[in-house]
Amino acid sequence: MTAKWPSFITKDLGKTPEDDAEMTRRWEVYDREMQALIAAGGVHMDDDGWWVDDATGELIGPDPEIERPLTDEELTRARPFKDVFPELYESIQRARGRPPVDTPKKQITLRVDQDVIAKFKATGKGWQSRINEVLKQAKVK
Template identity: 35%
Template sequence: MNKKLKLTRHSPEEEAQIQRGIDSDPETFIPSDEQFAKMKPLGRPRLESPKVQLTVRYDADIVEAFKATGEGWQTRMNNALREWLQTHRAA
């Protein structure tokens, strides 16, 4: 079933009512520009050498063999390629 959703915006009066509710909440904290600038970002810190996302095709039996080893199979596949590079010269 492919229904189109109709989005409606709040009227200016509704927006004002919502804002009054926010302003009257004693737990609402709106940081100053200075406080905001000092806040630390959420999430993981950036890696010094982040991984590169790419699309690659492997034979199905190779992928299944790694997947069969359970969670973390992509890391093990990466490690196997790294190990190969240590013993072979890349062309």
């Protein structure tokens, strides 16, 4: 087995027609290299669709059919996740982030002496909330 595995990197590409053409070119190279590697033997596909080097157990790459760019026809047929799986989408939406509160706290910038911050941080998690409580109890003139 060779130590250089095919790669298909596209994070540097944008959404222009030139970038689309470059992505297709890169995929064709990746596909050709993976097919040659598979044909040479010494690799097997695991349950997740990844090719694995039989000798070392090293992951080589995903199945080229999984990795390839979608065709225009496939993109035309694509539908939003929330339309295909509405119940799952709703459960994910409900589970994300903190629930809304009636009176949310306002984020501000405040300069505080370093020793004051150090004392509050030394009290552990939730030190910012404790500062808030002290400020609530302070008598403002």
